[in-house]
Amino acid sequence: MYSSKFTVSIHILSMIALSDGKPITSEYIAGSINTNSALIRRLMSLLKKADLITTQTKVGATGLAKPSEQISLSEVFKAVERETTLFAIHEDTNRDCPVGARIGKVLANVNDQVQSQVDLTLSSIHLSDILEGLK
Amino acid sequence: MYSSKFTVSIHILSMIALSDGKPITSEYIAGSINTNSALIRRLMSLLKKADLITTQTKVGATGLAKPSEQISLSEVFKAVERETTLFAIHEDTNRDCPVGARIGKVLANVNDQVQSQVDLTLSSIHLSDILEGLK
DNA sequence: CTATTTGTAACCATTATAGTTACAAATAAA
DNA sequence: TTTATTTGTAACTATAATGGTTACAAATAG
Numbered sequence: 001m002y003s004s005k006f007t008v009s010i011h012i013l014s015m016i017a018l019s020d021g022k023p024i025t026s027e028y029i030a031g032s033i034n035t036n037s038a039l040i041r042r043l044m045s046l047l048k049k050a051d052l053i054t055t056q057t058k059v060g061a062t063g064l065a066k067p068s069e070q071i072s073l074s075e076v077f078k079a080v081e082r083e084t085t086l087f088a089i090h091e092d093t094n095r096d097c098p099v100g101a102r103i104g105k106v107l108a109n110v111n112d113q114v115q116s117q118v119d120l121t122l123s124s125i126h127l128s129d130i131l132e133g134l135k
Numbered sequence: 136m137y138s139s140k141f142t143v144s145i146h147i148l149s150m151i152a153l154s155d156g157k158p159i160t161s162e163y164i165a166g167s168i169n170t171n172s173a174l175i176r177r178l179m180s181l182l183k184k185a186d187l188i189t190t191q192t193k194v195g196a197t198g199l200a201k202p203s204e205q206i207s208l209s210e211v212f213k214a215v216e217r218e219t220t221l222f223a224i225h226e227d228t229n230r231d232c233p234v235g236a237r238i239g240k241v242l243a244n245v246n247d248q249v250q251s252q253v254d255l256t257l258s259s260i261h262l263s264d265i266l267e268g269l270k
Numbered sequence: 271c272t273a274t275t276t277g278t279a280a281c282c283a284t285t286a287t288a289g290t291t292a293c294a295a296a297t298a299a300a
Numbered sequence: 301t302t303t304a305t306t307t308g309t310a311a312c313t314a315t316a317a318t319g320g321t322t323a324c325a326a327a328t329a330g
Contacts, residue, residue: 005287035289036288036290036291038292057295057298058298059298061297
């Protein structure tokens, strides 16, 4: 399974979205997640690099970089999860075996099919939907 | 990302399917994957428990438990991967915060949506399709 | 009764995560 | 200018799962 980085990031984005102008700090967000502010800042740093939020070393600078309707979970996922295939594929197969020689391509194809479905689903859900669900 | 247990299992099933009557051992399959036979047997044990293959301590007893057209990748996945959610969800949130109190349910819902899409895709692919791709 | 193979237990090394401490740099406010 | 606050990041630790390996009892064929 994927790490909690993705879901914690959604939590962070929700907190920021709902702060709505009022100054919000990594310390405060950490309080809602019951964890460390450095961990939050680490994720916020990635979210900033992906242009999902704005931050600065000053009070009140933290906010969404665009409306919650325009932030899809696909973007959030890609911002914080390492670039990997969904299923690990054993690379060192025996090329002298007909199956070993060809299975890699077949499995990569399976992976792509599933992964594009996941991306499609995540693309269809936006931060605004999450906020709606939180009401 | 998920471990290679799933994709290695597909490799194993393909080897068994293509052995087609001819005796096949875990040692032989391990040779195609370039790994250890105990590791293969560990996975085969799970595949057997899921009624996907038949095995016995005798030569020639290893085979598919049903036609390759009736073995979906969804079954294979469930046979070897631990029962988990696709995305880890941080459980210990602050219940005194409106977001912390409700985000868990919202995230579980997101998880279910994605996971059922994955399952749908995996259900639509069968071992027979893999064998076709190997040709 | 010998050889082969399965099924499983018990390890070990590696890797990523989650959590933590610490601190320089930026900025606001006194 | 000085002080306090906050970000951004580095460094470190503990934990857990994977992937690989050795070993061996039990089952079975010859």
